Amino acid sequence: MARIISGYGSLLLAAMGQTLLLALLGLVFASVLGMFFGLLSVVRNKACNVIAQIFVDVIRGVPLLVLAYFIFFGVPYAANNILHIPVTLSALQAGTICLALNCGAYMAEIIRAGIQSVDVGQMEAARSLGLPWWRAMQRVILPQAIRTMIPSIINQFIITLKDTSILSAIGFPELVNTAKNVVANTFMSFQTWGIVAVMYLIVITILSRVAKIVERRLSRGRER
């Protein structure tokens, strides 16, 4: 155990940095996608709702690993050989796209459900005062919806952070990929994977603690 830490500790820490970088990039784009498709699924327009539903269904219906292979290997191949557009994707780019799409789809569902959990009377009251739909959404609906969404969003963030490990399959040097190399060099799989597990555990525990504080902040003084 000590040998792993002294010999490979800084390598594993750096790899954790890569994991966090990938997770952060994925989450930022996922939030944008999730917000976009979440709103698309609640606007009063059938075509928009259908588009949002298709996005969610397709992404949810494909395993993340398959999505990763498809984007990392499949898309550049098709672009180069069929469309004759030179495209190369780094593992970080492909990984970010994967996580953004995957997490974005689940976020879209969380946001849709959050918005729909707000009583329709709130929107009607805002509209009856002359507020346009989007203003009513911003001022009245979303602030209330976000409170109910927060626990699910945090949960989804944690899942996405852990899902970065799947992207070791496309060669991104995140924690799992790096640990595999450490095990290959040292044959100490029990110690190495134990350390990796603890590293994930620590990061995720910190994340959930921070999240709890944010959650409490947001709900302060607004008891129903």
Add this chain to the structure above:
Amino acid sequence: MAERDKRCKIRITNLRKNFGELEVLKGISTEVTEGEVVVIIGPSGSGKSTFLRCINRLETFEGGQIVVDGVDIADHRTDINQLRERVGMVFQHFNLFANMNVLRNLTLAPVDLKKTTVSEAQDRALQMLRKVGLEDKILSYPAQLSGGQKQRVAIARALCMNPDIMLFDEPTSALDPEMVGEVLQVMKQLAADGMTMMIVTHEIGFAREVADRVLFMDDGRIVEEGTPEEIFTRPKEPRTIDFLNKVL
């Protein structure tokens, strides 16, 4: 009708609405003149709430025409938001914005729509809260108010937009009995001030006292209309008589 020479505020002609296969409004026509208080009564499912909600286009409708202040509300050139600014609405379930205190509830729309400055909106909010007797609740959140207080705040909120028509959709139906009076009192005052009002309610006593005209609706139609005296004391239609026998 002496009312005829007064200005017509709302003209509804042959209004029809379906929910899918179900026809809920089967051709409604009536006119509301300036300052008139029209009370709509009828059994549940008769379409009276739907009718009211068509007037500010919270419900779309398939046929007929609604003209508010000379503006056809279904016309695609009509800015529905601008129209709604002048037509206040009060709901059965209050629908106060749960994430804001009373003051923000009252000032949100006037400020956000740039009708007034923040300080003007706050002055008006305070004035309207005084009118409904709740100026001490200005910083409370909706969750801290009783049902009757919520509904009075909801009325004040609608009044903050300075509307010239007010629609009330069963404003006392969700209230505990002892709170009905305080809300009706505010509405009576509003009627006395000359507000044009359309009220869907089950409060027959209130209708008798405040209404200029009563519409009795059943099965998507206006079955009978007239003064409270005509409707409540000398109803003509068997359906009206039957309904009144059950509720009085």
